[in-house]
Amino acid sequence: MFNATLKSLLSRKLRLLLSGLAVVLGVMAVSGALVLTDSLGRSFDALFQTIDANVDVAVVAAPHIDPTQSGGSAAPLTIPAAVVGRVAAVEGVKKATGTVAADGARVIGPTGKVISSQGPPRLGLAWRSDSSLVELRQGRGPQAADEVAINANLAKQGKFSVGSPIEVLTLQPKRRFTVVGIFGYPGGRDSIGGETTVSFTEPVAQELLLGRQGVYTGIDVSAKTGVAPAKLRDEIHAALGSAYKVRTGQQVAADDAAGLKQFLDVVRNILLGFAGITLFVGIFLIINTFSILVAQRTHELALFRALGASRGQVLGSVLIEAALIGLVASTIGVLAGFGLAALLRKAFEAFGTSNLPSPGLALPVAPIVVGYLVGMVVTAVAALLPALRASRIPPIAAMRDAATPDKPLTALTVAGALPTLIGAAAVSAALFIDLGGNRLWTLIAGVLLVFVGVAMLTPAISRPVVSLLGRALSWSIAGKLGRRNSARNPRRTAITAATLMIGIALVTGVSVIGSSLTATLDQLVTRDLRAQLIIAGDQTGSTTPTYDPAVIDRSQHLPGVSQAVAFYSDFAQVGTTVVPVEAGDAAKLVDTFSLKVHAGQLRTLKTREMAVDDAFATGRHLRVGQTVEVVTQRGARQTFTVVAIYKATQFLPGPLLSVQDAIGGFASPQPSAGFITLQPGVSADAVQRQVEALLKDNPEVSVRNQADFAQQQASQVNTVQVILYVLLALAIVIAVLGIVNTLALSILERTRELGLLRAVGLLRSQVAQMVTVESVVISVFGALLGLVVGSVLGAAVVRALRDQGISVLRFSWGTIGIFLVLAVIVGLIAAVIPAIRAARTNVLRAIAYE
Numbered sequence: 001m002f003n004a005t006l007k008s009l010l011s012r013k014l015r016l017l018l019s020g021l022a023v024v025l026g027v028m029a030v031s032g033a034l035v036l037t038d039s040l041g042r043s044f045d046a047l048f049q050t051i052d053a054n055v056d057v058a059v060v061a062a063p064h065i066d067p068t069q070s071g072g073s074a075a076p077l078t079i080p081a082a083v084v085g086r087v088a089a090v091e092g093v094k095k096a097t098g099t100v101a102a103d104g105a106r107v108i109g110p111t112g113k114v115i116s117s118q119g120p121p122r123l124g125l126a127w128r129s130d131s132s133l134v135e136l137r138q139g140r141g142p143q144a145a146d147e148v149a150i151n152a153n154l155a156k157q158g159k160f161s162v163g164s165p166i167e168v169l170t171l172q173p174k175r176r177f178t179v180v181g182i183f184g185y186p187g188g189r190d191s192i193g194g195e196t197t198v199s200f201t202e203p204v205a206q207e208l209l210l211g212r213q214g215v216y217t218g219i220d221v222s223a224k225t226g227v228a229p230a231k232l233r234d235e236i237h238a239a240l241g242s243a244y245k246v247r248t249g250q251q252v253a254a255d256d257a258a259g260l261k262q263f264l265d266v267v268r269n270i271l272l273g274f275a276g277i278t279l280f281v282g283i284f285l286i287i288n289t290f291s292i293l294v295a296q297r298t299h300e301l302a303l304f305r306a307l308g309a310s311r312g313q314v315l316g317s318v319l320i321e322a323a324l325i326g327l328v329a330s331t332i333g334v335l336a337g338f339g340l341a342a343l344l345r346k347a348f349e350a351f352g353t354s355n356l357p358s359p360g361l362a363l364p365v366a367p368i369v370v371g372y373l374v375g376m377v378v379t380a381v382a383a384l385l386p387a388l389r390a391s392r393i394p395p396i397a398a399m400r401d402a403a404t405p406d407k408p409l410t411a412l413t414v415a416g417a418l419p420t421l422i423g424a425a426a427v428s429a430a431l432f433i434d435l436g437g438n439r440l441w442t443l444i445a446g447v448l449l450v451f452v453g454v455a456m457l458t459p460a461i462s463r464p465v466v467s468l469l470g471r472a473l474s475w476s477i478a479g480k481l482g483r484r485n486s487a488r489n490p491r492r493t494a495i496t497a498a499t500l501m502i503g504i505a506l507v508t509g510v511s512v513i514g515s516s517l518t519a520t521l522d523q524l525v526t527r528d529l530r531a532q533l534i535i536a537g538d539q540t541g542s543t544t545p546t547y548d549p550a551v552i553d554r555s556q557h558l559p560g561v562s563q564a565v566a567f568y569s570d571f572a573q574v575g576t577t578v579v580p581v582e583a584g585d586a587a588k589l590v591d592t593f594s595l596k597v598h599a600g601q602l603r604t605l606k607t608r609e610m611a612v613d614d615a616f617a618t619g620r621h622l623r624v625g626q627t628v629e630v631v632t633q634r635g636a637r638q639t640f641t642v643v644a645i646y647k648a649t650q651f652l653p654g655p656l657l658s659v660q661d662a663i664g665g666f667a668s669p670q671p672s673a674g675f676i677t678l679q680p681g682v683s684a685d686a687v688q689r690q691v692e693a694l695l696k697d698n699p700e701v702s703v704r705n706q707a708d709f710a711q712q713q714a715s716q717v718n719t720v721q722v723i724l725y726v727l728l729a730l731a732i733v734i735a736v737l738g739i740v741n742t743l744a745l746s747i748l749e750r751t752r753e754l755g756l757l758r759a760v761g762l763l764r765s766q767v768a769q770m771v772t773v774e775s776v777v778i779s780v781f782g783a784l785l786g787l788v789v790g791s792v793l794g795a796a797v798v799r800a801l802r803d804q805g806i807s808v809l810r811f812s813w814g815t816i817g818i819f820l821v822l823a824v825i826v827g828l829i830a831a832v833i834p835a836i837r838a839a840r841t842n843v844l845r846a847i848a849y850e
Helices: 002-011 013-051 081-088 152-158 202-210 229-240 249-296 298-306 311-350 365-391 395-399 410-432 436-473 477-488 490-528 550-556 586-592 614-619 659-665 684-694 706-749 751-759 764-800 813-839 843-848
Strands: 057-061 093-099 101-103 106-108 122-126 135-139 147-151 165-169 175-184 196-200 218-223 244-248 533-537 561-574 577-583 597-600 609-613 627-632 637-646 673-678 701-705
Touching (some): 013 249, 013 365, 057 229, 057 249, 081 218, 081 229, 122 202, 147 152, 147 165, 152 175, 152 196, 175 196, 196 202, 218 229, 229 244, 229 249, 244 249, 249 436, 249 490, 249 706, 298 395, 311 365, 410 436, 436 477, 436 490, 436 764, 477 490, 477 764, 490 706, 490 764, 490 813, 533 684, 550 684, 561 586, 561 659, 577 659, 609 614, 627 659, 673 684, 684 701, 706 764, 706 813, 751 764, 751 843, 764 813
Parallel strands (some): 122 196
Antiparallel strands (some): 057 244, 093 218, 101 122, 135 175, 165 175, 561 627, 597 637
């Protein structure tokens, strides 16, 4: 029986190729994600070990807020110079050196725009000539206040050389310096991890990066010979107390690497999620392939049964075929995954973290094991139902000349209703009920059940719907034949269409959510924002663009300006939760944002006064006059008094503080946005040009009108949509493979029929047209199913997010139209090979085919 199975498999190797490709693509995505994150993780370990190799103990000020919480990025706090002396006096300390290092030195390039950094920091440092980490390549270190040294990565990006002028944005407005040195790092690297670095003299670095001289961001400690770093760490911690965080160099390296590995875990989970979608779609392709093959082999399998093969042997023969396909496909997929990981690593380095250390020659075992496990299990599970059907073929079927007739669809329809209802209930529970940490998994399970249920319900509607769709293409005999062929086997048509349905449903759901979010932003700007001009920047790095607050004061005095208000934003810790906080002149913001005050009076806030929205107040049981403890990034723990409660708005996602509290406690003392309201009848264009002139020294920030501001906000949504579309494209590719495979197998099944059609006068071109019509009809059917399911799921998500600010439900009809056109293109592409093969059918051989 095993030999017969092998011969049967080899005789159909081309038929099984496309179903194997689905497994290859899925396994490639899984193993590629695991290899990539493993490789980058080991590179980051080596990177931080290099950075902290010569530091025995490091001291920093303890952060005021918890940086591990979502959205909470802790700004570096300052250490007084006197503390360096206290550390140096601790027994066992050989040398204690104060250091200045902060993200936020944004360099203006030759084009007049800020050099962007998508990920790596833009560091500003105090120059240290004794650093073993830095290798000076050209020139010297900075000595005067107007001199800087830069790393080779920045020199190449900005085309700077020794003697070049360079303009830098920091906590202060633009300053002009002269490049006197260019440095690199051990191993010939231009940067440590893709960052750009500007080194100032120590007093200038302290002033520009920390706000005042005589303070540091850290202390690097060298231990005396024979003193263990861990023991010295404990001694220093005892001397300084809990206000400072003291770690060994190894701990610093491990903590820094762990922070980046959290990001890598997110990347890995996202990639694995899309790999799971690919495999889920592939299951439908494999089920369909094996179902068709079992139907075509009814006569062969019945002969096995008549010759004495048991049901278990027939079942085993089909599962052995699946296992062999899974084994080969998994092997190819794992190898392709390593190649994919290498390409993704190159892309990762090209768009951010370049010059990463090599991860070494270690071969990661987990991606290989998981790749094989996933490939084998998915193939076996997908082939199980067709295998069970094969084992039930009676020996008497060997005497029949006709194919196995279709079974009634009643049982399948009833069975499909169950997972559809359960899945819909799970999706509803995940969206509308607080399930805690189980919400995401409940949502995923619900969506999968909906897809399975709809796929099982589809055969009941496929014949009438496909017949109706085919009428649009039935202007010829070939078109009529193609329409009838697509409707003759509802089960086969339905499961083939289901592969495309899943991909289209997911991209449609993303489209609905994205369109609704964009429409909400448009409505928010046009309905609630009364300022005609908005000052804001495009974030090109980890630092939020800011500008000189004097711009607002000057704008206020421009002709035609009714009012101008600066807007500050940051994160703060309220209790144990990190939340966004804003600051500005509340008396002006009431009108600017159309705020509706429910309690208290929203006036210009004083120090340690705050206004909160109704949702924030309700969640923390606050009323006007009550107090709440707030910790800002640069400020100490302080008690704030609630003076007003207003209706929640997306313009103010967190509590509103005074400008004085923002200047003293926020990560940056400069505003991140500004809003200018004009007098009636004043031309916005004229005032905009005047404000642009005020911002000429800050190319990181620009002034926009309402329409441009709404478009800029929507562009971020559009970028995320495009990324999701690209990641979901793999599911569409598998859908194409599914249609190709189904058509190819059905053509083989209808060989004699095609020969007879050719014998009675059907031309080769008409045969090709018939197959093309069949392919297009199935594709459009699958796309329509996907559009309906995706629209419903997307609308449900938008409805559930109404409390989070998405108040408008909008369908992107243009995008939906594009998806339908895409379905036609998919059908045309999928029909190419089967149509050519069908057109080339030899008439005499086909008539004699059994």
